[in-house]
Amino acid sequence: MSGRSGFWTQALAIAKRDLLIESRGGEVFGVVLPFAAVAVFVVPLATDALATRLDQLAYPVYWLVGLLFGLQVALRQTGTETMIQRRTLALLGIDPAARFAGRSLAAALLMTGVMVAIAPLIVLFYDPRAIPAIGPSLLAVVGFAIGLSMLSTLAGDVTVGLRTRSSLAPLIVAPISVPLLIGASQTFESLILDRSTMAPALLLTVTVLSLAVTGVLTAPALEDATT
Amino acid sequence: MTKRMVLPTLSAAAIAYALWLALDSSPDVFQGDFVRIMYVHVPSSWLAFLAFGVTALGSALWLWRKTIVWDRIAEASAEIGVIFTALAILTGAIWGEPVWGTYWDWGDARMASTALMLFVYLGYLALRRATPDPVARAKRSSILGLIAVVQVPLVYFSVSFWRTLHQGMTVRPDGIQMDGSMVAALLGGLAAFTLLYLALMVERVRLARIEDANTLSDGVAAGTAITAPDLDGIS
Amino acid sequence: MANLGLVAHFPCAPGVEFRVSSSARTDRRLSRTVNSSLVSLRGVGVRFGPTPVLTGIDLDLAHGEAIGVTGPNGAGKSTLLGVISTLLAPNEGSLELFGGPVQRRDLPQMRRNIGMSAHETGLYPELTLLENLQLVERLTGEVVMSAMQALEVVGLAGAAHRRSSATSAGMQRRTDLARLIMTRPQLILLDEAHAALDADARDIVDRLIHRTCEAGGGAVVVSHDRSVLARSLERIVEIRAGGLT
Numbered sequence: 180m181s182g183r184s185g186f187w188t189q190a191l192a193i194a195k196r197d198l199l200i201e202s203r204g205g206e207v208f209g210v211v212l213p214f215a216a217v218a219v220f221v222v223p224l225a226t227d228a229l230a231t232r233l234d235q236l237a238y239p240v241y242w243l244v245g246l247l248f249g250l251q252v253a254l255r256q257t258g259t260e261t262m263i264q265r266r267t268l269a270l271l272g273i274d275p276a277a278r279f280a281g282r283s284l285a286a287a288l289l290m291t292g293v294m295v296a297i298a299p300l301i302v303l304f305y306d307p308r309a310i311p312a313i314g315p316s317l318l319a320v321v322g323f324a325i326g327l328s329m330l331s332t333l334a335g336d337v338t339v340g341l342r343t344r345s346s347l348a349p350l351i352v353a354p355i356s357v358p359l360l361i362g363a364s365q366t367f368e369s370l371i372l373d374r375s376t377m378a379p380a381l382l383l384t385v386t387v388l389s390l391a392v393t394g395v396l397t398a399p400a401l402e403d404a405t406t
Numbered sequence: 407m408t409k410r411m412v413l414p415t416l417s418a419a420a421i422a423y424a425l426w427l428a429l430d431s432s433p434d435v436f437q438g439d440f441v442r443i444m445y446v447h448v449p450s451s452w453l454a455f456l457a458f459g460v461t462a463l464g465s466a467l468w469l470w471r472k473t474i475v476w477d478r479i480a481e482a483s484a485e486i487g488v489i490f491t492a493l494a495i496l497t498g499a500i501w502g503e504p505v506w507g508t509y510w511d512w513g514d515a516r517m518a519s520t521a522l523m524l525f526v527y528l529g530y531l532a533l534r535r536a537t538p539d540p541v542a543r544a545k546r547s548s549i550l551g552l553i554a555v556v557q558v559p560l561v562y563f564s565v566s567f568w569r570t571l572h573q574g575m576t577v578r579p580d581g582i583q584m585d586g587s588m589v590a591a592l593l594g595g596l597a598a599f600t601l602l603y604l605a606l607m608v609e610r611v612r613l614a615r616i617e618d619a620n621t622l623s624d625g626v627a628a629g630t631a632i633t634a635p636d637l638d639g640i641s
Numbered sequence: 642m643a644n645l646g647l648v649a650h651f652p653c654a655p656g657v658e659f660r661v662s663s664s665a666r667t668d669r670r671l672s673r674t675v676n677s678s679l680v681s682l683r684g685v686g687v688r689f690g691p692t693p694v695l696t697g698i699d700l701d702l703a704h705g706e707a708i709g710v711t712g713p714n715g716a717g718k719s720t721l722l723g724v725i726s727t728l729l730a731p732n733e734g735s736l737e738l739f740g741g742p743v744q745r746r747d748l749p750q751m752r753r754n755i756g757m758s759a760h761e762t763g764l765y766p767e768l769t770l771l772e773n774l775q776l777v778e779r780l781t782g783e784v785v786m787s788a789m790q791a792l793e794v795v796g797l798a799g800a801a802h803r804r805s806s807a808t809s810a811g812m813q814r815r816t817d818l819a820r821l822i823m824t825r826p827q828l829i830l831l832d833e834a835h836a837a838l839d840a841d842a843r844d845i846v847d848r849l850i851h852r853t854c855e856a857g858g859g860a861v862v863v864s865h866d867r868s869v870l871a872r873s874l875e876r877i878v879e880i881r882a883g884g885l886t
Contacts, residue, residue: 404545
């Protein structure tokens with residue numbers, strides 16, 4: 180038999196678990212993504228689409244939908260661990276930081292998938308005046324997704340088992356996610372306007388790193404608080 | 407005067423003095439007398455930062471020592487911080503209208519990030535309300551309290567990151583850009599609001615102690631609530 | 642029937658001295674003398690909010706011993722298991738496990754030596770029975786047999802590829818027991834372990850307890866039904882009004 184699993188083995192096992200559950204349950208790509216697509220579609224219906232400069236709404240709507248439905252991805256029902264599942268993992272001696280890392284990794288992958296899938300719809304319905312370079316844009320999207328997934332995982336853990344979790348967790352995440360939103364959206368804008376992306380990219384990177392450190396450091400205390 | 411009245415009395419006196427300083431200070435060259443709102447707005451903002459910093463400190467100390475007083479301090483400070491953040495936003499809006507021509511400008515990063523700070527701590531207080539067990543409440547909210555404090559430096563430094571309508575930092579490395587009487591009024595307001603914060607904290611923590619004492623049970627174990635059934639009652 | 646042999650009644654010799662095991666989990670076994678308890682609670686009290694649930698609990702579990710805990714609904718039986726499992730910190734008193742105090746830095750290591758099974762299993766509904774156990778295998782890296790072998794032991798090899806949501810409560814309970822058989826913790830905590838189990842599955846529980854005691858570990862078995870405990874356990878304690886009688 181092999182020896183005790185290390186941090187990354189545990190984290191990857193947890194991530195694989197979440198992705199396998201998603202592949203079987205399909206809540207993200209079968210429910211959340213279509214809902215996000217509907218949201219992208221109905222925003223112009225709330226304005227006078229002929230008079231409104233929809234092209235100016237394109238990227239703000241993209242990031243807003245990414246934020247709100249990224250939250251849905253992280254806090255989805257099939258991705259939520261029950262208290263007994265959390266206790267079982269705790270009693271297996273799983274490193275709570277590895278659990279945090281694994282859950283965040285899986286959620287980030289799923290969020291990135293949703294945002295990549297939504298992008299063509301933004302181009303189709305909003306006809307933005309310019310589209311940023313794919314490579315750097317994808318990096319911004321991935322950075323945003325990683326940060327949001329870590330923040331949502333933290334919020335989900337802080338509110339686990341509470342009856343108001345479905346509304347409380349988004350309330351906690353939304354305002355704290357603004358640095359991610361500003362960093363990612365301003366990176367896009369800088370790419371379009373051919374400006375330096377250093378400042379917003381730095382903001383995004385610093386926020387992501389801060390969340391990673393916070394998540395890892397608070398994981399043991401959160402496990403104590405919520406098992 | 408009882409010991410309990412000392413701090414409230416001192417803070418009331420300090421506020422009265424700060425008010426006098428504010429009314430007695432020179433008007434601004436461009437804003438005229440509207441600048442006097444600053445002597446409430448800036449101390450409110452300062453108090454909000456202080457309060458949320460204390461919440462983070464109380465949270466950290468609770469996680470370390472597991473002593474309930476730290477959780478009471480964290481909670482009390484967050485409540486006070488939320489009130490004064492709202493006051494800062496309100497006074498900022500009142501100040502903005504005559505000076506900038508608008509109550510609210512979405513292009514202003516500091517206004518927006520201060521509002522976000524308010525929402526973050528409303529979430530903190532909502533989490534506390536949603537958790538009935540006091541130990542679980544302390545554990546969860548102490549972690550959120552540490553995470554949420556990230557908002558405080560973000561608000562303060564946001565002015566440096568974005569060019570906006572908001573007043574730039576007045577206290578800069580190259581010196582203070584204000585008249586002496588205005589500086590005195592501002593510092594007086596800061597000191598008075600800090601004393602007010604201390605007075606409110608002491609009182610709120612005392613109330614929390616009384617609330618906890620009142621919720622103590624009669625010591626009867628939970629299991630005694632269940633008794634043998636009356637099977638004859640099943641018809 | 643699972644190939645375990647029937648065990649209707651067995652004594653577990655208390656305070657058995659045992660040597661370091663030569664199994665794959667050697668690094669987790671601790672050498673103990675007859676004077677060192679596996680579990681020791683002193684004056685343990687637990688409150689939920691202002692309401693006391695457990696008060697002044699003193700309990701010792703020696704190596705090689707299995708103890709039954711019974712009591713009426715709401716007496717605090719599951720709470721007691723929560724404390725012993727280290728998932729619930731007591732408000733008063735002290736807990737010692739494996740001969741030493743419970744300290745935060747030692748918790749992951751200690752918890753790997755504890756296995757708990759309750760009436761709610763915590764299986765992931767979208768995963769098959771085999772996948773649920775393989776997850777445990779990957780997460781711990783320390784198992785005495787493979788997931789498939791464990792399922793064979795509990796008689797579920799034929800249902801290994803069924804999603805746990807498509808299995809009965811009894812099958813899920815057996816899978817949970819397979820997890821314990823696979824990981825073989827030194828201390829087993831069972832909460833209403835015999836509930837929703839047929840006779841064969843109850844034999845699995847009994848044999849697991851027996852083997853664990855034989856290897857120098859111990860078991861705490863909770864049930865509201867004293868007769869179930871009396872079938873296989875010599876020592877039974879009762880919790881009433883938060884205290885042990």
